Amino acid sequence: MAPQGSRAELEFGGPLGAAALLLLLPATMFHLLLVARSGPARLLGPPPYLPELEELWSPWALLLCLTWLGLQAALYLLPARKVAEGQELKDKSRLSYPINGRRGFHWLPPHPSSLHSQHCCHSMYGEVAGVALRKLKCLPNGSGQGLRPPWALGCFQALVLTALLVGLGVLAGLPLSALPEMLLPLAFAATLIAFIFSLLLYLKALVAPASALAPGGNSGNPIYDFFLGRELNPRICSFDFKYFCELRPGLIGWVLINLALLMQEAELRGSPSLAMWLVNGFQLLYVGDALWHEEAVLTTMDIIHDGFGFMLAFGDLAWVPFTYSLQAQFLLYHPEPLGLPLASVICLINAVGYYIFRGANSQKNAFRKNPSDPRVADLETISTATGRRLLVSGWWGMVRHPNYLGDLIMALAWSLPCGVSHLLPYFYLLYFTALLVHREARDEQQCLRKYGLAWHAYCRRVPYRIVPYIY
Numbered sequence: 141m142a143p144q145g146s147r148a149e150l151e152f153g154g155p156l157g158a159a160a161l162l163l164l165l166p167a168t169m170f171h172l173l174l175v176a177r178s179g180p181a182r183l184l185g186p187p188p189y190l191p192e193l194e195e196l197w198s199p200w201a202l203l204l205c206l207t208w209l210g211l212q213a214a215l216y217l218l219p220a221r222k223v224a225e226g227q228e229l230k231d232k233s234r235l236s237y238p239i240n241g242r243r244g245f246h247w248l249p250p251h252p253s254s255l256h257s258q259h260c261c262h263s264m265y266g267e268v269a270g271v272a273l274r275k276l277k278c279l280p281n282g283s284g285q286g287l288r289p290p291w292a293l294g295c296f297q298a299l300v301l302t303a304l305l306v307g308l309g310v311l312a313g314l315p316l317s318a319l320p321e322m323l324l325p326l327a328f329a330a331t332l333i334a335f336i337f338s339l340l341l342y343l344k345a346l347v348a349p350a351s352a353l354a355p356g357g358n359s360g361n362p363i364y365d366f367f368l369g370r371e372l373n374p375r376i377c378s379f380d381f382k383y384f385c386e387l388r389p390g391l392i393g394w395v396l397i398n399l400a401l402l403m404q405e406a407e408l409r410g411s412p413s414l415a416m417w418l419v420n421g422f423q424l425l426y427v428g429d430a431l432w433h434e435e436a437v438l439t440t441m442d443i444i445h446d447g448f449g450f451m452l453a454f455g456d457l458a459w460v461p462f463t464y465s466l467q468a469q470f471l472l473y474h475p476e477p478l479g480l481p482l483a484s485v486i487c488l489i490n491a492v493g494y495y496i497f498r499g500a501n502s503q504k505n506a507f508r509k510n511p512s513d514p515r516v517a518d519l520e521t522i523s524t525a526t527g528r529r530l531l532v533s534g535w536w537g538m539v540r541h542p543n544y545l546g547d548l549i550m551a552l553a554w555s556l557p558c559g560v561s562h563l564l565p566y567f568y569l570l571y572f573t574a575l576l577v578h579r580e581a582r583d584e585q586q587c588l589r590k591y592g593l594a595w596h597a598y599c600r601r602v603p604y605r606i607v608p609y610i611y
């Protein structure tokens with residue numbers, strides 16, 4: 141049995157906050173879905189009506205959600221992938237994760253020590269071959285290098301394969317444009333799945349070894365722990381639930397919902413509007429980028445710090461596809477004329493945001509992978525007691541979270557095509573600002589614990605958090 145009552149500081153307002161969020165998050169999602177399709181589309185104020193259970197519950201929607209999860213899980217499980225090693229865990233082991241094949245990576249099976257002893261029942265490539273090849277390539281454990289067979293299947297390839305499958309389905313008569321009509325029951329089914337899944341994860345954590353538990357999420361209060369998640373990286377064999385959910389079904393589902401909304405608009409109005417094209421294009425770029433750079437997710441606090449509980453399960457499986465597609469939902473019911481000059485300005489805003497977002501993320505990732513990489517070797521750094529250095533010039537010398545700044549600028553560009561007469565399409569920008577401010581504060585605490593005085597020195601050197609001279 142896992143020990144209860146760890147002394148980690150309670151977050152999200154403790155058990156009361158967690159209980160409130162358990163109800164508030166799904167309620168907000170349904171509110172947004174209902175308001176997006178109502179005439180006045182008022183973000184603030186009561187929902188237009190309270191849906192009956194028959195409008196929410198549909199066994200077909202549940203079946204569709206489960207089929208979607210099954211398809212994405214099958215793509216995740218396809219053999220022969222490149223594998224990266226995650227951060228070192230409490231018991232000094234590292235987990236391996238399938239990632240996209242890309243130049244610069246070696247084809248190398250995971251080191252046996254990287255397979256979590258408690259959670260894995262088989263190695264994907266066999267241990268003997270792994271050791272032999274590792275010796276051959278002389279790669280150290282945990283170097284982040286991994287397999288690269290030519291047919292490597294990572295998240296990005298899963299997106300491409302899904303697009304091919306959906307394309308073939310549409311050609312064969314799959315009524316994709318009927319999906320928007322099913323958003324309410326689909327969101328209900330996804331929420332139901334997230335609740336049941338989180339419960340199973342909570343029960344699984346009861347028999348997990350103490351070393352597999354997350355630093356938070358083990359307070360002993362069942363509601364708080366259910367919300368935050370007890371186990372850090374719940375797995376069955378090599379199937380990592382958190383990594384799978386964070387990147388695949390929700391993000392790819394978001395793109396699919398957007399596409400279905402675009403197709404329905406084309407059916408209703410003869411062709412999709414320019415605003416709908418922009419929203420679809422911008423968000424496809426964002427999702428494609430996340431899937432292409434999937435290994436970057438291995439160093440996020442969600443993977444290395446947070447347990448896998450309701451917050452992430454619901455966030456990944458329901459919140460992302462159904463609320464991140466809000467702008468496209470809004471446009472279907474509230475067409476917004478958009479001229480080319482304004483569209484060009486919006487594209488420019490998105491490009492600036494993406495440039496900052498990608499530049500900052502790539503700079504940090506390159507630096508963390510190899511500080512002497514020529515792309516980052518000239519940047520100024522400060523040393524810390526842990527041996528890791530912190531960048532203090534380049535993007536990371538401008539503000540302490542330049543990637544958040546770029547992300548927020550893109551969020552603005554996603555809302556602008558919807559015009560300025562409604563607040564609803566700006567919900568994502570508002571929510572995301574709150575999420576990133578809170579996330580920045582959590583990351584700050586973790587960096588302070590990790591780097592101590594060096595972090596104070598970094599904060600003195602780079603005083604602004606996200607927006608230069610403002611915040």
Ligand SMILES: NC(=O)C1=CN([C@@H]2O[C@H](COP(=O)(O)OP(=O)(O)OC[C@H]3O[C@@H](n4cnc5c(N)ncnc54)[C@H](OP(=O)(O)O)[C@@H]3O)[C@@H](O)[C@H]2O)C=CC1
Pocket residue numbers: 439440441442497501504507508528529530531532536540541543544547579583586587
């Ligand atoms: N659309 C969405 O809903 C969301 C999007 N995101 C996006 O995901 C991406 C990842 O975000 P997130 O995981 O929050 O965190 P970051 O990618 O910003 O990573 C923070 C970590 O970077 C390292 N770091 C901080 N400062 C420096 C420095 N000066 N030099 C070198 N390393 C530094 C520290 O870790 P260490 O030192 O240990 O390496 C720190 O813990 C972001 O682009 C964000 O915008 C995030 C959340 C939600």
Ligand SMILES: CC(C)CCC[C@@H](C)[C@H]1CC=C2C3=C(CC[C@@]21C)[C@@]1(C)CC[C@H](O)C[C@@H]1CC3
Pocket residue numbers: 165386387426429430437440442451452454455456459460
């Ligand atoms: C339901 C709550 C309000 C909170 C849910 C949070 C989740 C939706 C987000 C937590 C961290 C995320 C990340 C991404 C998507 C949203 C969630 C899952 C990305 C995958 C988005 C694309 C970026 O390039 C990387 C992000 C990593 C973190």
